[in-house]
Amino acid sequence: MKVCIYGAGAIGGFIGTRLAAAGDSSVSAVARGETLRALRTHGWRLRQGGELVQGPVTASDDPAALGVQDVVVIAVKGPALGAVAASIAPLIGPQTIVLPAMNGVPWWFGHGVPALEGAPLESVDPGGRIAAAIHIERVVGCVVHASTFTPEPGLVEHKMGKGLIIGEPLGGESERTRELGALLARAGFEVTVSPNVRLDIWYKLWGNLTMNPVSAITGATIDRILEDPLLLEFCSAAMREATAIGARIGCVVSQSPEDRHAVTRKLGRFKSSMQQDVEAGRAIELDAIVGVVHEIAQRVGVATPHIDALLGLTRLFGRVRGLYPEAAAA
Numbered sequence: 001m002k003v004c005i006y007g008a009g010a011i012g013g014f015i016g017t018r019l020a021a022a023g024d025s026s027v028s029a030v031a032r033g034e035t036l037r038a039l040r041t042h043g044w045r046l047r048q049g050g051e052l053v054q055g056p057v058t059a060s061d062d063p064a065a066l067g068v069q070d071v072v073v074i075a076v077k078g079p080a081l082g083a084v085a086a087s088i089a090p091l092i093g094p095q096t097i098v099l100p101a102m103n104g105v106p107w108w109f110g111h112g113v114p115a116l117e118g119a120p121l122e123s124v125d126p127g128g129r130i131a132a133a134i135h136i137e138r139v140v141g142c143v144v145h146a147s148t149f150t151p152e153p154g155l156v157e158h159k160m161g162k163g164l165i166i167g168e169p170l171g172g173e174s175e176r177t178r179e180l181g182a183l184l185a186r187a188g189f190e191v192t193v194s195p196n197v198r199l200d201i202w203y204k205l206w207g208n209l210t211m212n213p214v215s216a217i218t219g220a221t222i223d224r225i226l227e228d229p230l231l232l233e234f235c236s237a238a239m240r241e242a243t244a245i246g247a248r249i250g251c252v253v254s255q256s257p258e259d260r261h262a263v264t265r266k267l268g269r270f271k272s273s274m275q276q277d278v279e280a281g282r283a284i285e286l287d288a289i290v291g292v293v294h295e296i297a298q299r300v301g302v303a304t305p306h307i308d309a310l311l312g313l314t315r316l317f318g319r320v321r322g323l324y325p326e327a328a329a330a
Helices: 010-022 033-042 078-087 126-133 175-186 197-218 222-227 229-248 257-265 273-280 286-300 305-320
Strands: 002-006 026-030 044-048 051-055 058-060 071-074 097-100 141-152 155-167 190-193
Touching: 002 010, 010 026, 010 044, 010 051, 010 071, 010 141, 010 155, 010 175, 033 044, 033 058, 078 126, 078 286, 097 141, 097 175, 141 197, 155 175, 155 197, 175 190, 197 222, 197 229, 197 257, 197 273, 197 286, 197 305, 222 229, 222 257, 229 257, 229 286, 229 305, 286 305
Parallel strands: 002 026, 002 071, 026 058, 044 155, 071 097, 155 190
Antiparallel strands: 044 051, 141 155
């Protein structure tokens, strides 16, 4: 099977290395700059459990050089997705699966949801350009439950978690998701093939919606946020708003914010992905994690004063530091 990883960073490199090392796939990569040079020099590299896992790779900055694939894993940050959509066509054939292994709400999320049909989610797909380039028939939804980072270009360090939830974007089961799940399981991932991956996406977002931006603004690790009663209640209130939104779009969250906080506490002291992006001077994935929730709330008629405040604060924080575009819509 031919698999291409579009974006060989922390998550893309994790998935690519495990697949290449398993030997069931020919795993290529679309990468740039120092990451491209490292892949061409060393191949795939992953440090996991004290072991260095490696695998062969064909890497290029030109998708046309790699040709049509069986599976394309998109593992870029949200702000880069528009550029990916504009250049991905040479990788996609009539049977290609596109697996977006990304944070937040994906561009296809509103498809098939009566309350959201008729217009793209502008926060994550302005003008519907991504949906036009990557048709939903090609997509398999994905939720990643893993913590990884890149200590240097082309080298991934695994911290914890090997979970991948995959599923048909419109729900139900299919042969292609079962086959893809088996391929990923043979590569060492803990795979769940879900009949309702949209709910799985919303549930993960429900937890990340507050902790990511609050940690980015404050610079605090997650344990410290959970220890502050004022911040904790603010986060809980925003999560209750997100629960109400989910109920309007068929993504019912049965847990309470307090239930989720108890689970998060068990993870101890760690930095969110958005906090890591701020510290590295990278653009923040605010639109796919908070902006899109604000947009969906407006479209389904749910008041979200806490989510609105969180969006406004984080957006301005990002703009002042050059990590979020000044020209973004209000």
